[in-house]
Amino acid sequence: MYSFFRAKAVSAAVVTAGLCLSATACTNSGDDSSSGKSADNTAAAQQVASPSASATGPGCTYQTYGGGVPKLDITDGKTVVGFSQSESTSNPFRATETKSITDQAKKLGVKLIQRNANADVNTQNSQIEDMIAQGAKVLIVAPENSDGLGPALAKAKAKKIPVLTIDRTVTGTACTDYIAFIGSNFYGQAQIAADDLAAANSKAHVAILTGSPGNNVTTDRTKGFQDQVKAKYPNVKIVASQTGNFAQADGQKVMEQLLQAHPDIDAVYAENDEMALGAIQAIKSAGKTPGKDVKIVTIDGIQQMVQDVADGLAVADIETNPRFGPLAFQSLQDFYGTTGVQPKVIIKDGHFTADNAKQALSQGLVY
Amino acid sequence: MSTNTLAWSGLTADRTRMLRLLQEYGVYAALVVLFLVAVGLDTSFVEMSNIRVQLFQLAPTLLVALGMALVIGTEGIDLSVGAVIALAASVVPLYAGYGLGGVLLAALLLGAASGAVGGAMVAFARIQPIVATLSLMIGVRGLAEIVNGNSAKAVTQSGVLALGSRTVAGIPEMAWIAAVCALLTGLLVRRTTFGRQLVAVGDNRRAGWLSGLPVRRVLITVYVISGVLAALAGVLVVGHGAEADPANQGLNMELNAITAVVVGGTPLSGGRVRVLGTVAGALFMQLITAVLTQHNVHTSYTQIVEAAIICFAVYASQERGTR
Structure with missing residues (x-):
């Protein structure tokens, strides 16, 4: 009897890890097919659908974030930006997301370091702490889950390192615990x-x-x-x-x-x-x-x-659009500029129907 | 005083007899009751199309549970079966060009190899079965994901698809295969020297050693059988789903199989294999899921019901007293 329950307990833990993988396969996506642009990270193709700053008041800036953080120029080639990916890039959504962030960093001349937590939130915590130790001054995080990143976020906050979250939310307050959330509606x-x-x-x-x-x-x-x-x-x-x-x-x-x-x-x-x-x-x-x-x-x-x-x-x-690169770096530049970032930035998703599916596939707009 | 003692022991005897009956025939009675309840709730449950759906879903679990019953009979456990399903799934796209025969050969050989590794860890390295097969479970799923390039692939090989969808005399081919395997497993346990050795090893391994039984060979063989059956189940799963997805296929299968074996009345302490009970246990769990899903019961409640059944089954087998 004893061995049975042990078997259940141990394998349940392993199974849970597997389930997380499948749960995250939920977010998958192509480009905005109606724009007719290529699948690349054209900023225009993924513009914000959320209300503009003027409509909802000032956004979050480096001056208001957590009582104020140092101003940075992320494109000076010296400032280190850390990117923490939650899951294996074997998932096409994750692969496209990582590529989008990496490509946009290269394009803007941003010095980017990155880690992949392979669906393990504890790994993600330690990887974020590693990147902070390596000198990351601002972080882009794709969280594995909402509640598990407390330790890493606390460490970042203590060091006045702002965190931008993408594709999944974290528990906390925008502009205090994290800059903003960018993702699908x-x-x-x-x-x-x-x-x-x-x-x-x-x-x-x-x-x-x-x-x-x-x-x-x-x-x-x-x-x-x-x-x-x-x-x-x-x-x-x-x-x-x-x-x-x-x-x-x-x-x-x-x-x-x-x-x-x-x-x-x-x-x-x-x-x-x-x-x-x-x-x-x-x-x-x-x-x-x-x-x-x-x-x-x-x-x-x-x-x-x-x-x-x-x-x-x-x-x-x-x-569900994974091409966060342009929007993420634009948001960071707004954060260090005067515009600021709204707490929730909605990425524009494609919409495939009988009318455009074939065309979208042939134009490589689908991931 | 003496009458008191007499009454008490009479009560105990009755209770023991009742529990023994429950242990021996409980699963069959429960199965019949469940079926009647299901039909009472919705008469269309007896329709052939519904029976077919249940048999399609039952077949892979049953195959895995048969292997699991043998392993449990040796006082072992095989947690790697779900991962072996994934491994089998991962080679289907690779060997699709060689037809169904090639796919089956590759998958079953890999299943046997995985089982041999697990068996060797248990038999030679004397690693506890739960630890040996747990490490195998993790490693084999990783291997499966590497083999498949780690993303779900659509499968179009006609033989594999037919195996997962065709019916013979109105019954899914998958179910016929599972039934034949159940029959063979039953014969293996009841009618062969190997079956008697298996039970003896599970009953008392030390005595087995001392009396010169080929303990290691028996142990390795049961894990190989379990691996092969899991691999076969994997090919069927891929055929039925028309997709090879090693990251997700076979997840939880080890737990479903253990549940079927336990509900079927095979004691986890080894020394006994109940093949027909395992068939009934697997069928019972399948029908429970079917009834709850068809009546749109929320998954959370479904899980609680399943947990209650497992607890009751384990309790019943525990109270069986001395063998």
């Missing part, structure tokens, strides 16, 4: 998904495949969809909502069960592309045709899924 992505689904079938019976429970991305993408349906599409009915843990296999299994229990399901909203790919398999094996019998909308914008949109298997895929 997960709630807004879900609203667009609801619009697309209702446009494809205004009387849809929808199954929702939600992401890993207790994740802010899951919460926003679930609420955004539900709120939008409630507010605008009274005839769209949400039949079932089950977690697929942001994973293909889980999405497939859950969808297989739901199609059995609810033969009337004719639409799926998947909170990431992996689960949508699983749903497509489940729909096929139930003898139905994805895109015809069952309409699918999904979020992230990975190549395989955008290809499925182009092939008519899915209605739409809303991108």
Whole structure:
């Protein structure tokens, strides 16, 4: 008996690490397809959708951050900027994100050092502390999770080193614990998904495949969809909502069960592309045709899924844009200038539908 | 005084008998009750299309659980099976050009190799099974991710896809394969010298050594079987999902397999392998998940229900008393 529980405990810990990996595969994305620009880090292609400084008052600057921090010129070639990536670049989202930051640093002549924590928040803490020891004067951090970076953030604060967070939030106060958060509007992505689904079938019976429970991305993408349906599409009915843990296999299994229990399901909203790919398999094996019998909308914008949109298997895929480089360095320059940075900077995401998916793929706008 | 003692011992005897019955046949009774409840809630549960879905999802877990039951029979545990699934998944795109035969050969050989490493660690280095297979679990998944270039790949090899989707006489091919493996495992345990040796090694390893049983060979063999079955499950998982994703496939599978074995009544203390019980245990867990998912019960509650079942099963096997 004893060995059994030990087995459970130990492997559960290891498994948790694995789940984090899958949970983070949630954020994936291409470029703003409508701009027609290349997939490179053109600043214009990813401009801010959040309110401008004039609309919401002054942004955060080096003078107001945590009682004031030293002014720096990040492009002088001497000031060291540290970049902490949370996860392995084997994930296309992470690879594109790291490349975007690195490329933009090179372009601006910024002296950049970087580390990858491979989905381990403890590693990320020590790596951030290492970079501080190595002389980093300002940090760009892609946090592994919201609550785990306390030690590193405290150390940075003590040394008056400002931290800019991208793609996931950290717990704390903007302009005190961190400069600002740059990322997608997960709630807004879900609203667009609801619009697309209702446009494809205004009387849809929808199954929702939600992401890993207790994740802010899951919460926003679930609420955004539900709120939008409630507010605008009274005839769209949400039949079932089950977690697929942001994973293909889980999405497939859950969808297989739901199609059995609810033969009337004719639409799926998947909170990431992996689960949508699983749903497509489940729909096929139930003898139905994805895109015809069952309409699918999904979020992230990975190549395989955008290809499925182009092939008519899915209605739409809303991108989660990983190209943070230009926006991140622009924000830092605003921080050290007079404009300042708003607490939440929203990156512009692409939106792939039957109209533009093929073109976006051929132009290399999809990651 | 004497009547008191008599009454007390009578009660104990009854209780022991009841627990033994529960231990022996509880899982089958629970399975029947669960099925009836499921049908009562929704009569469409008996429809062939639903049975097929459950069998598709059951097959990989059952294959892994069969190997796990053998390992547990030797008082061991194999935590590496989920990672072996990932390893098998990772070689599918690589060997797709050689057809289904090539894919199976490569995957099963790797599964056997991984099992041999785990078995050797247990048998020769005398490392505790949980530690040996835990290290294997971590290392093999890493290897799988390296082999696959660490990103999910769509699989289009027709043989592999057919294996994961085709039905024979209305029953998924995957389920037939699992059923045949269950039958073979049952025969292995009940009808062969190896089966008797396995049980003897699990019952009392020291006595096994002293009486000249090939303890090391038995140990290595069970881990190899477990590895091969996990690899086979891996190919089926890839075929069914049409995707090779070593970072995610097989996650939690070791826990599902252990659960099936335990719920099926195989004691973790070794010395006994219940193959049919394992089949029933795996089926029971599959149907529980199906019922809760189909009735849109939140995952958090599903997990609590599963935990309660595991606790009860472990309690029942613990109270079995002296063997």
